[in-house]
Amino acid sequence: MNQILALSFAVIIVILIAVLFRISIKKTAAEKKASELGTTLSRLKIENTRLSKWQVVDDADGRAKEILITAQAELENAKTQAASMISESAQRAKNLEVEALRGLDSAIVQAKGIVAEAEKKAEEIAGSAYEAMKNVEQLGKTAKAMKNIIEGYGDEYLIPRRSLLDDLAEDFGFTEAGINLKAARERTKSMVCNSTAATCEYVEAKRKDTAMDFVVDAFNGKVDSILSRIKNDNAGKLEQEIKDAFTLVNHNGKAFREAAISPEYLASRIDELKWAAVAQQLKLEEKEEQRRIKEQIKEEEKARRDFERAMKDAAKEEDILRKAMEKAQAQIAQASEEQKVKYEAQLTELSERLRAAEEKSQRALSMAQQTKRGHVYIISNIGSFGEHVYKIGLTRRLDPLDRIKELGDSSVPFEFDVHALIFSEDAPALENQLHKHFVMMQMNKVNYRKEFFKVDIGHIREEVEKFGLVAKWTMAALAEEYRQSMLIEKAIAEDPAKKDAWINRQLLLEPADSFAGSDIADKEGLTPCNGLELPVADLTITASGSATRDKS
Template identity: 50%
Template structure:
């Protein structure tokens, strides 16, 4: 083969050779890619298995999240439903509130209308009755009415000049008779506000006074003049409310009513209506009730504080007595030990003397121990104490007794305190009653003799006008029998003072 043919063959085979080489490389790359793909699939399978394991491990959490999400979705749906229902209920409530306000307003208007109609009807009835009385009695009726008016005016002028003195005394606490036991001064204060509001409303609406003028402006001026004069007197009287002047202030308001109506007669009978007088008297009643209830609550607080002080003092005294008893016990114990030691060494002649001394010391020791136990018991039992029944003939007269209570370890200390310089003579003790519940016994006796209380305004003074026999019977009715009673008061200081006074009078007469 020549060179040309060989070159031509090489040229012809070269593309085939290149194609074969490319095919071989492509096949090799394909195999490599397939190997890589298998590795990827294996890795993917591994990852899938790991994911499945992780999912199985955290499946409860995933389930809980799904459950929670479902609950949240349901809650949102329910909240939306509830909100719609609430909006509907609120709308209904608002509508009901508007209707209620409307009905209340209509009821108030209707009540006011009925009240005005009733007032007009009452005035018509009164006017008709007066006309009938005039027709029947003629001038005698007018004369009687004028006489009554003049009599009231004269009484009012006399009271204004001379003062009210004691002619109109009415106990302030009488205004509390119709009230419940739990009625407080705050309740009375609310009633007082309502009464004052009613008074103000009557003035504003023109129901406080009346006048016979035809001209509107003259009628209005006359009524205002009368009402202002009356209210000025009433306000001045109400400002003087104290613990003992309810009756006087009430009469002062009634006198102001009489005087203003009397002075208003020349101005076409410008006058204060009876209804307005009643309203102001009601205001006075609640002002006095508020004052009295405040005073009662203040006194109760003072009594509680005094009782606390008495108990604290009793505890201090009991503790002091206990310590003294312990000290005395120790001293007696030492004395006993010493006496026993000396007794063991004593001769036959001295033994009797030491034995008597030992017996005496043992008795004193027992007394000291009992005193200490009693003091400790009194300190621990806060309701134990003594109820005492005492009298002071020289200071308060016969058959007047004070029934009180003390928790002192030595109850006579309290009696001595009461007989200090504030009274001219010492108290006599008729009974000293020990009780496991001394406050309850004292309260029961106070209730039993409440009607016989000397001080009707302040029964906490604890003085009662009764007999010692009645007090004794009341105590025995509680099953308390073992009590020593002194039925007759000695009143030694008083009786000696009386005797000395008689001697001095006789000497002066001689």
């Protein structure tokens, strides 16, 4: 059919080109003739003008007029013929175009008839086989999907997924509970991969594996649901629920030739429960400890303000006493012997009071200088500064996160992630020791007050632990806004519809609107949980802004 259409179209094009070429030739000839006649007429007019001077020559004048009239008549006749030829050629071209279109329609109808006839004959010859051939692509996809379902996607789906327990193990990895919880989780995964999590009496390998996978999947589903409710005070109840799930799953597995969860696998999952409960208790204690530290810092802040007020009052009192002493000394110089005794006694009293005021001021200053407690923070900003770049700073704020939020203001494109908040009795000394230890890793080799270091977070943790300080560490940076921005950038690059939706939403946003909190963002399908399918990770440096930093 395609060949017939192409051939018909080619014939029509050739005919049209030929007609247009003939019209062009005739038109050119007519125009040339008209031009020649126009030239002749001009020449005759010039000649007539020249001869008009010789009015005495009547025969020449008459002849010239006759020639002029004849030339004008010939010119008009040529123009008429040219117009007629152009009109005739245009009509013929139009007729040919109509005939060509009719021929093309006829060719298309004829081609469709040929194709339909061929399909009909093919169906008569091949029957249902031809119909199946037309659906071969869809059948191929269906077969592939069925193969995946039958053969499975491997045993990875049977392994307990990463959950809050894994996060708990990471957060408290520096404690015995965190270490043991992580070990229990690894042991659970290993037993599933090694096919030791369950047993079965089937002899045929495939049936045996299928039955074992069935009971392991059922048991893990129940246990994961139970472990998601773990608290520091409900471990006993949840342990019994796990044991009951073990009993029921093994009972149902009897129909599959005694398919059952192994006692060792049960013990491993109960270990997860026990150490998770301990970690939850540590989490509660840590929260209480943080509350106590905040309370302590609050009291120290109040004491500092009291010290400053006491120093100010003492300085004011000293000034008053010195002026009083100067006045007394002036009066002594002009007083009589009896009055001198009186003024000297007053001067002695004022001296004692001045000494007491100076001691009070010095004592307040000394106590204020002893207030060095605070937090040393380790933070990063992958989107702004790249991987493995950390800021090591300190703050005496009651809530150290307030200082970090200030650092992540509009001067940097993304928020900071907090890797550690380390409370210290002498925070300035700890910060200084860390800065000196990592001096070769310092990013800014000119301004040492820019406290950014290119170093592995594990090395920072090791150095802090050498001081015997215990802190909660987040080893991996969340960098949520940065990673979501990269995913959005990729999505709008691949999908024009999402690009347009995102641009329209951005244009409607007010300057103070945030991405995550925008109703428009949700409607357009650009939030992390809608449309772009941004994953949620688990986890929390900035230029100081000037040569002197705020240690408040």
